[in-house]
Amino acid sequence: MTIGVRYRLxxxxxxxAAIFGGYGIAALSAAVLALCLPAAFxxxxxxxxxxxxxxxxxxxxxxxxxxxAARTALRAWSGLVIVAAPLAxxxxxxxxxxxxxx
Amino acid sequence: xxxxxxxxxxxxxxxxxxxxxxxxxxVFAAGTASYxxxxxxxxxxxxxxxxxxxxxxxxxxVESAVAYLQQRAADSPRWFINLPNERQPSTDVLYLAPPAPxxxxxxxxxxxxxxxxxxxxxRASLDPATGEAVSAPRVTRGGEFFYRLHFDLHYMPAxxxxxxxxxxxxxxxxxxxxxxxxxxxxxxxFFTFRPKKGQRSWLDAHNxxxxxxxxxxxxxxxxxxxxxxxxxxxxxxxxxxxxxxxxQAFFSEAFPGGGRDQIKASGNRVPxxxxxxMMAQASAHWGGAAVGRVTVHQPNDANxxxxxxxxxxxxxxxxxxxxxxxGATGALIGAFGDVPKPAAETRGVxxxxxxxxxxxxxxxxxxxxxxxxxxxxxxxxxxxxxxKERQKFAKTLKRGGRVxxxxxxxxxxxxxxxxxxxxxxxxxxxxxxxxxxxxAERGEAEIRWFFIVWGATAxxxxxxxxxxxxxxxxxxxxLLFAGLPVLNAFTGPAPLTVSLRTGPTSVAxxxxxxxxxxxxxxxxAWIVERKRRKSIAKQAAAKTQPPPSTLATxxxxx
Numbered sequence: 055m056t057i058g059v060r061y062r063l064x065x066x067x068x069x070x071a072a073i074f075g076g077y078g079i080a081a082l083s084a085a086v087l088a089l090c091l092p093a094a095f096x097x098x099x100x101x102x103x104x105x106x107x108x109x110x111x112x113x114x115x116x117x118x119x120x121x122x123a124a125r126t127a128l129r130a131w132s133g134l135v136i137v138a139a140p141l142a143x144x145x146x147x148x149x150x151x152x153x154x155x156x
Numbered sequence: 157x158x159x160x161x162x163x164x165x166x167x168x169x170x171x172x173x174x175x176x177x178x179x180x181x182x183v184f185a186a187g188t189a190s191y192x193x194x195x196x197x198x199x200x201x202x203x204x205x206x207x208x209x210x211x212x213x214x215x216x217x218v219e220s221a222v223a224y225l226q227q228r229a230a231d232s233p234r235w236f237i238n239l240p241n242e243r244q245p246s247t248d249v250l251y252l253a254p255p256a257p258x259x260x261x262x263x264x265x266x267x268x269x270x271x272x273x274x275x276x277x278x279r280a281s282l283d284p285a286t287g288e289a290v291s292a293p294r295v296t297r298g299g300e301f302f303y304r305l306h307f308d309l310h311y312m313p314a315x316x317x318x319x320x321x322x323x324x325x326x327x328x329x330x331x332x333x334x335x336x337x338x339x340x341x342x343x344x345x346f347f348t349f350r351p352k353k354g355q356r357s358w359l360d361a362h363n364x365x366x367x368x369x370x371x372x373x374x375x376x377x378x379x380x381x382x383x384x385x386x387x388x389x390x391x392x393x394x395x396x397x398x399x400x401x402x403x404q405a406f407f408s409e410a411f412p413g414g415g416r417d418q419i420k421a422s423g424n425r426v427p428x429x430x431x432x433x434m435m436a437q438a439s440a441h442w443g444g445a446a447v448g449r450v451t452v453h454q455p456n457d458a459n460x461x462x463x464x465x466x467x468x469x470x471x472x473x474x475x476x477x478x479x480x481x482x483g484a485t486g487a488l489i490g491a492f493g494d495v496p497k498p499a500a501e502t503r504g505v506x507x508x509x510x511x512x513x514x515x516x517x518x519x520x521x522x523x524x525x526x527x528x529x530x531x532x533x534x535x536x537x538x539x540x541x542x543x544k545e546r547q548k549f550a551k552t553l554k555r556g557g558r559v560x561x562x563x564x565x566x567x568x569x570x571x572x573x574x575x576x577x578x579x580x581x582x583x584x585x586x587x588x589x590x591x592x593x594x595x596a597e598r599g600e601a602e603i604r605w606f607f608i609v610w611g612a613t614a615x616x617x618x619x620x621x622x623x624x625x626x627x628x629x630x631x632x633x634x635l636l637f638a639g640l641p642v643l644n645a646f647t648g649p650a651p652l653t654v655s656l657r658t659g660p661t662s663v664a665x666x667x668x669x670x671x672x673x674x675x676x677x678x679x680x681a682w683i684v685e686r687k688r689r690k691s692i693a694k695q696a697a698a699k700t701q702p703p704p705s706t707l708a709t710x711x712x713x714x
């Protein structure tokens with residue numbers, strides 16, 4: 055019984071991680087791409103924003119697959135955090151620098 | 157998750173597919189119909205079938221539309237004129253209702269979203285030759301209903317609906333990716349079909365319909381998300397344009413010359429310059445390609461801007477180049493979109509692929525077939541879940557027990573969604589021809605019949621999810637679809653005997669396609685009948701303890 059409950063909680067936790075965590079990663083990468091592509095490759099601003107948005111749905115899908123492929127729910131969550139943290143840091147940095155430069 | 161990567165992906169494929177399968181089936185079916193939405197709309201206006209369609213020169217069509225708009229909406233902030241083409245014979249005009257007189261100038265310019273209710277668009281279909289509103293045909297939403305249904309749903313705010321459909325589409329994308337990973341032998345499976353083998357056959361049918369049109373499924377799901385991507389994922393533009401005026405600035409930079417620009421009125425009335433010379437100039441600039449849409453910002457104002465967009469052609473991209481002219485002097489302001497930007501063009505092509513308007517009828521027919529394969533893929537996937545689940549209850553059923561609530565629910569929903577939806581779609585067409593022409597809110601009345609019938613089939617399916625019910629609904633759908641050409645013969649001027657010989661070809665095409673759909677549904681009903689006989693024979697043979705009450709729950713076996 056407890057195994058059944060544990061299993062269900064694990065699935066629920068993964069579902070939350072996949073839907074909200076996956077969206078978060080996708081949104082973060084869309085924003086980071088929108089800012090870093092002009093900074094790194096001199097891409098036009100509108101083009102970079104478009105590229106980031108276009109790519110974000112594939113990133114979302116792969117994040118969801120990762121969440122359900124990970125061996126435990128905890129690993130799934132930590133994987134998301136490991137990806138999200140540098141992205142968020144990069145985003146903050148880019149927002150500060152590009153905001154100042156413009 | 158489970159033991160290995162492939163197993164966990166199989167699990168993900170099963171559950172992500174099941175949870176949104178019913179919505180996806182409807183989205184697929186309605187979206188597939190939308191490839192021919194103009195033709196469907198035309199079929200649903202039989203008053204137009206007898207009228208010979210003479211092509212009117214676009215300049216004449218624009219002039220008559222402008223005359224109409226000058227009469228009715230001279231002080232509207234924006235007009236849209238969609239010119240007729242071979243698929244769509246009328247000029248469609250759309251205009252923002254003129255702002256309220258109090259503080260008019262401020263209301264026009266200060267359109268901050270969220271501050272006041274969205275402004276209303278008035279629309280009309282005009283006869284391109286005379287510029288009069290076309291009043292002959294009956295009021296119907298036509299194919300536009302299916303098109304809207306497949307992302308706006310109905311009876312709910314469009315915004316919620318788009319989030320729901322987007323959520324389902326994202327599940328679908330995950331189901332496709334994980335489905336591909338699940339497949340050890342994707343190429344071999346494609347050539348494998350083992351009929352009459354219960355669950356195996358369902359699996360093979362699912363594989364064939366999925367793999368056969370896999371590029372299409374992947375394309376249509378991803379591009380479906382792309383069509384609404386700035387709503388689902390606004391963060392890139394928002395962050396990049398935070399200090400430059402936000403998303404609105406992004407749109408005018410990414411899509412210059414489009415209809416999205418906000419142009420302010422000066423308040424000085426100046427008559428609108430003639431549009432014909434602008435059209436000639438634009439057409440020449442595009443190497444002779446026609447103008448498809450005319451947008452007039454602030455007509456009859458000194459700041460008026462006329463924006464001409466190229467007509468849809470064989471180009472893949474949805475974004476068409478445009479030219480802008482000063483609406484007071486007629487001078488050229490600029491040409492936009494002649495040199496496409498890579499990312500914007502990528503999005504335009506993805507968008508264009510989704511709506512498939514670039515193709516000739518044959519290519520769109522292939523898209524239509526792929527869409528049908530998509531419907532079958534979703535349907536077989538849903539049925540396979542029920543078949544697998546039922547095996548867990550094989551012993552219970554033998555002892556006269558019942559299946560779980562979950563399985564019963566899935567059985568009922570499968571029935572209502574898969575067998576019921578075709579019945580409802582056919583009922584929509586029957587309502588179009590049988591409702592009185594002058595009934596109030598006629599368009600909405602047809603739609604109501606669609607939902608009444610669909611609701612009835614779903615309730616019946618949930619109450620009695622049996623093979624008998626499957627058969628009844630499939631047969632009813634077959635009858636209703638195959639009967640449409642007969643109905644058309646009695647209620648319109650172009651029965652198949654006429655339309656096949658002298659046209660209109662789109663009416664003949666509609667009639668032939670619905671006959672084919674009816675035959676397909678009849679074939680499905682026949683397969684169910686064979687299965688029902690087999691399961692009855694099996695029960696008679698296994699005469700151990702056959703309480704009659706199990707008949708209801710034993711329906712829809714493998």
